[in-house]
Amino acid sequence: MDWQSLWLSIKLAAISVLILIPLAVIIARPLAYERFPGKSWLEALIMVPLVLPPTVIGYYLLVSLGSDSFIGQLLQQYFDVQLVFHFSGLVLASVLVNIPFAVQPIQRSFEAIPQEVRDASACCGMGRLKQLFRVELPLAWPGILTALVLCFSHVLGEFGVVLMMGGSIAGETKTISIAIYDNVQAFDFSAAGNMSLLLLLFAISTLALTTALSRRMERHR
């Protein structure tokens, strides 16, 4: 078992989720409640990572953020930041790839809040932030939890985009999926099997937990 890779994956998943969830709330709320020009285009753009192969996203990120690219040079020159083949680059890639997995369930749960409840909160004198924190977020919680679990599991198992963007640098970009791949390449099936089983068990248990929690919350609504 490659514990370093496992720890790196968990770190990557946790940081990505911490960025993704607030970002998804900010994006999902107007998508659920407001009408604005270009809304359909924005929704389509958010969904792109669902249909595009991760390697393609990884390729574009590599090309656009690499040290030869304009953005890459800008980041290097002014902020001394290098994204490609670095952990920070993996975080950016994971966030981008997982946006649809975070936005969709949160948007649906915002949409599920009855209009009357939101009207009542406005008529109770609550401002936008109070409405969000006291009424909407507690009611959208099942969606947020689903997004959290989905994104965490997804980042944990992310392969294509990680490989393209980060390669396989131990302790920096070598996540557990890359480690499994490397082990298979080296014909170490036992190590690959152990790590795969761990990911499988994790995926099943988190999904079961989410389903159970959502059901419990639904009962109390």
Added chain:
Amino acid sequence: MKARGDLHVHISQLNGIPLQAEFSCRAGELLAVVGPSGGGKTTLLRMIAGLNQPQSGEIRCGEQLWFADGINLSPQQRHLGYVPQHYGLFPNLSAQANVMAGLDHLPKSQRRQRALQWLERVNLQGLPERLPHQLSGGQKQRVALARALAREPSVLLLDEPFSALDRETRERLYIELARLKSQLQIPVIMVTHDINEALLLADKLVLISQGQMLQQGEPRQVLLKPRNEAVARQMGLRNIFDAKVLPYDEQQQLQWLQFGEQKIACNTDARQRCGEHVRWVIPNQGIRFNAISSGRLSRSYNKLSVTIDSLLVMGESVRLVASIASIAYQLHAEVPLHLVQKLALAAGLQTEVALKSDLIHLLEHEPACISSDR
């Protein structure tokens, strides 16, 4: 800032959901907005609440302008009480926390006390910790009412407040609302599709259909003197007939109408042109079955021969349909059950009914749009 005083509403919207309305509601008065579903009632209420923005018009509460050219106060700034059709309770908060959620303008120390006071005032003591899903429909409605009123709002808005309740709960809440109304001294606007509810509770009635205001006034006045056929039908009046105007009888001060082969007298202030075709209406209380047999027929009654077609017993009253002799019209009436039994009214029976001439009302021809008080 809280505005105290009468509510004046003037809304004009041509696009989207068309809506034209102009009315006032005094503090301490309950105004019922009545109309069929999809007629624009809820939109109107949402515009008053600031949840929808009308294209143009003016909404004013006391001295405070809520909506006008360049002004549109948010629902938060309007400081109102709003009870949506399905109550809009926050499902994650207890009854008490729901009421407290509307009290952010008060110091924290006072909120709990105020919430409990209002829950008690709407007869909901002992249940402050319950979540909305643990409450019955009537209890939810009371929590929503307490939440709206605990804010000491400038206006109370009720959207179909009794539509989802059983009859018994509804009757109880009618009494409570009537009691609260007299204590509150704020304008109360209630949207309903139930004309009987409006007749029971409202001081003023605004009839709305397809976004147009048909008539407004005191409920009884609108019921007895509907402006046109659309209003009469919305008020639930079914006895609407055609007639031809005959010369006015100056001596008896009666307007005579030719109705089939019969002459009908009516007391009307508006002079009609002789020979003109008119539509007239009579409410249920103007139709008497016992006046003739008891010999109490006077000049204020018109006698009509009818054959009873059907009787439908509904609780303590009977819905009766009768064909009027010599003319292809049917008369609909609601007669108390005891009277039906006493007079031995039965299907196939030929009898005479009396129509009170002072309750016969002539309808206007063209459908009126926005109207002022009659």
